[in-house]
Amino acid sequence: MVSLHPLIDNGLTKGSDSFAGGKLRCHCQSNPVEVTLSGNVAHNHACGCSKCWKPKGALFSVVAVISRDQLSVTANENKLKIVDNSATILRNACKDCGVHLFGRIEKDHAFKGLDFVHVELSNEKGWQEPQFAAFVSSIIEQGFEASRIDEVREKFKSVGLESYDALSPPLMDAIATWTAKQSGN
């Protein structure tokens, strides 16, 4: 069976509604970058795009959002570097281990105000579980055999996740609604 991500391969662990947040740490053995989240995440999902950070060996990233005012860098901020300044989501990665600690949107965008984070960087239990799989076909661009993509979609289905080739319909609708307002429609 194809391996998608450690948080997905063996079935999902449901999050806790009362979970109050926790800390994320990069993979450095010494002086890890630490980010503190003062609440649970939302819209957690698998992302197959080439820009989201994936753990070694995984085909997908697992990425969620949290309000930027609920995120603070609480240790070793000096090790953070923006991966690509031209991207919509400015991904802040550890210069030493390459792990992405958070992504932030500074330009006008439907999701400005939300930061993108990977809950697997935390030891705490209770984070919202993945809700859907996004940008599934994008893994083909990175070399995954197109003829095997159905195995991937079936695996997501077997753990209860819908597959999409962009974001989920409610999130695409939210972006489209924002775009319509911007253009006065």
Ligand SMILES: N[C@@H](CCC(=O)N[C@@H](CS)C(=O)NCC(=O)O)C(=O)O
């Ligand atoms: N097929 C492209 C899709 C990239 C893409 O559109 N990623 C989405 C999901 S993270 C996005 O919102 N990107 C904005 C950004 O990366 O700044 C790839 O794999 O690179």
Ligand SMILES: [Zn+2]
């Ligand atoms: Zn690091």
Ligand SMILES: [Zn+2]
């Ligand atoms: Zn992505």
